[in-house]
Structure formats: structure tokens, C-alpha cells
Amino acid sequence: MASGAGPEIERLMALLSKLPGLGPRSARRAALALLKRRDQLLIPLTHAMQDAADKVETCTVCGRLSTQNPCPTCADPMRDDAMICVVEEDSALWAMERVGAFTGQYHVLGGLLSALDGVRPEDLRLDGLIQRVKSGRVREIIMALPATVEGQTTAHYIADRLKSFGNQIAITHLARGVPVGGELDWLDDGTIAHAFKSRR
Structure with missing residues (x-):
């Protein structure tokens, strides 16, 4: 070197x-x-x-890195345990917490499904998420995964795994489209098309 x-x-x-x-x-x-x-x-x-x-260790409930186990978020009785926001890594969780708009719980997958990189379902913390849903308290799973092929593949896989719970679980996704302060002529075609489909 x-x-x-x-x-x-x-x-x-x-x-x-x-x-x-x-x-x-x-x-x-x-x-x-x-x-x-x-x-x-x-x-x-x-x-x-x-x-x-x-x-620093991995929280046995949500999978985030913390000096406490369970982590402060999982141990907080004021957090709404009926909502779980699924994220790829701790960095996404930190970004969500920085905004302060979410008051539910998290689940950190530790990666995304990727055939090219050899990341399989058993390599992620999916079983832990299923166990949390089985508790019966969860009413909504919010997919906060990247808008990439791997992110969407992972979101679809999780949705398929949760189908067995029927209508008791709502599966939602973060809105995507025109960012605040964004100019249309700087956006790619896919973002503009998605913004039109998700308009309200």
C-alpha cells in the first residue's frame, strides 16, 4: 500500500x-x-x-446498536408498540429519530436481500420481526427501506411473510416523490412519476 x-x-x-x-x-x-x-x-x-x-451490543428486541439491552427506544413505555418502522440499518433509525416525527418502535434488519451480494432472508433479522408481530400488539408495519431494487425486494418479501396475519396488520410505505424545496427539472423521471401516483 x-x-x-x-x-x-x-x-x-x-x-x-x-x-x-x-x-x-x-x-x-x-x-x-x-x-x-x-x-x-x-x-x-x-x-x-x-x-x-x-x-455496545445489539438490542435483542429491535436489532439496533446500543449500550443498553433492551435499547432505550424498546424500553420506553411512552413509545407506541402497535407501530413498527422497519429500517435497513441504524443510520436510517438515527435519521428518523432526528426528525422526531415517529413515536412508535423500530426493527433494524441489518441489511437488505441481495442475490448479487449473497444476502438471503436468513441473514437478516426477519424472524425477530415475525415474532414481534405474533405478539398480537402490532397493528402497522411501516416500510422505511431504500427506494432501490434491494430495498423494494426486501419490502415485498416481508409483506409476503406477513400475509398470514391477514388484515390485522396494515403494511405501509414511506411516501416518495418531490422533496421539500426540490425543483422538478432536477428530478429523475421515476421520482416524478411516483410523485404523480402518490399525490393527495
């Missing part, structure tokens, strides 16, 4: 390059920045990462 840098630096760059959004060049720059600012960045980052490795 960086000829003559030494095995420790090479290993640091190799590990950094495995992070999303960091290729070999970005990893090299990040490693150099960390090493140059050892006291301000590298050592505190090392402690923070060890802390996270020791204390």
Missing part, C-alpha cells in the same frame, strides 16, 4: 481502507492524519473504539 511504511502503518492503512467510503488513498491520508496528531486523535480514537467494542 505504501512501500517502506512499516508493518504497523501498513496494517493501519489496510484496516482503514475497509471502512465504507475509504479507498486506499483516503485510508493513507487518514492514517497519516491520525499518526501526526497522535495525542489529539489517535490515542482518544483508540480508547473510544475499545469502549465501543466493550459496551
Whole structure:
């Protein structure tokens, strides 16, 4: 990766390059920045990462990352457990919570179905979702999955799995279309067509 840098630096760059959004060049720059600012960045980052490795776990109810189990959302009696919002990853959950518009519970799948990437139903936290629905308290499942082929495939698969519960469960999807502040001439054809179909 960086000829003559030494095995420790090479290993640091190799590990950094495995992070999303960091290729070999970005990893090299990040490693150099960390090493140059050892006291301000590298050592505190090392402690923070060890802390996270020791204390962060997966909530056994919803699948989100948290230092509590069950997580604060699942343990909150003020949250409406009749609504479950299904998301791909924690980042989507954090975005929803940042807005503060949703007061129900979440279910983090941990990925999306993808034949190309070899992600099968058993690789996701689908059984946990089915068990939560079986409790009889859930009245609505909100699909907050990406508008991609994988996201839509996963949403259809979940809807099929939930058909056995009949009409007791409403399956809804987040609205898609023209974003707030968006200009029509900048939008793709699919977004405009979907906005027309979903108009109200």
C-alpha cells in the first residue's frame, strides 16, 4: 500500500481502507492524519473504539446498536408498540429519530436481500420481526427501506411473510416523490412519476 511504511502503518492503512467510503488513498491520508496528531486523535480514537467494542451490543428486541439491552427506544413505555418502522440499518433509525416525527418502535434488519451480494432472508433479522408481530400488539408495519431494487425486494418479501396475519396488520410505505424545496427539472423521471401516483 505504501512501500517502506512499516508493518504497523501498513496494517493501519489496510484496516482503514475497509471502512465504507475509504479507498486506499483516503485510508493513507487518514492514517497519516491520525499518526501526526497522535495525542489529539489517535490515542482518544483508540480508547473510544475499545469502549465501543466493550459496551455496545445489539438490542435483542429491535436489532439496533446500543449500550443498553433492551435499547432505550424498546424500553420506553411512552413509545407506541402497535407501530413498527422497519429500517435497513441504524443510520436510517438515527435519521428518523432526528426528525422526531415517529413515536412508535423500530426493527433494524441489518441489511437488505441481495442475490448479487449473497444476502438471503436468513441473514437478516426477519424472524425477530415475525415474532414481534405474533405478539398480537402490532397493528402497522411501516416500510422505511431504500427506494432501490434491494430495498423494494426486501419490502415485498416481508409483506409476503406477513400475509398470514391477514388484515390485522396494515403494511405501509414511506411516501416518495418531490422533496421539500426540490425543483422538478432536477428530478429523475421515476421520482416524478411516483410523485404523480402518490399525490393527495
